[in-house]
Amino acid sequence: MLNLMTIYQRLLDHYGPRHWWPAESDFEMVIGAILTQNTNWKNVEQAISNLRIARKLSVPSINALTQNELELLIQPAGFFRQKAERLKLFSNYLSENYQGQLKIMLQQPLAPLREELLSLKGIGPETADAILLYAGRQPSFVVDAYTGRIFQRLGLLDRSEKYEKIRSLFMTNLPSDVPLFNEYHALIVEHAKQHCQKKPRCENCPLANECCYLLDHHKSAELV
DNA sequence: GGCCAGGACACCA
């Protein structure tokens, strides 16, 4: 069975470094993390572009927007009503607790900071870990839907394993290293997008097709 | 025209 570092190395060799997260500031990263919840990144890019053109990629400018104004700007990202609410809640929280400075919030130790992020409405485990890792540069492994599917296929996880258990698999079996966690999650996403999403079998698979699915999500194991 | 995307939450049994 492949181990986690072998899988990582194969993905890295195949795809090269991904240079994540694609954002021009840490606050923009947080906005992207909320906007990309269950949403194609292309749609998120359009929404962020709207915010950039309108010069609204900052805490005070998000706070100053009305709910309706923000909804209009982020509409392409889908779920725009609840995402506008989540963005305003987070931005307002920073203003009230950290003088509007994300950097101050993210300076806290990992465990309590993670709990604090999870206590905020609209920030679940994946979003919290993405913020911790990519904006806070703290070693918190990010698990997404791809991770569960791919590593189940690889035999490293049981079916329908829960978020925290999947995360702990990586956290306890990998060195606690920010660049490694950064790259690993980005490579998993890249692999799923490039290789596994549309084809049950793919050519030149860096994981020898052991990961490829068309497996579950909505369908269930039709593959071998 | 249907499926799906870099989730989170509320509600129910």
Next chain:
DNA sequence: TGGTGTCATGGC
């Protein structure tokens, strides 16, 4: 605790 419905747009 687990299952299900809801939120919404745009690319393929």
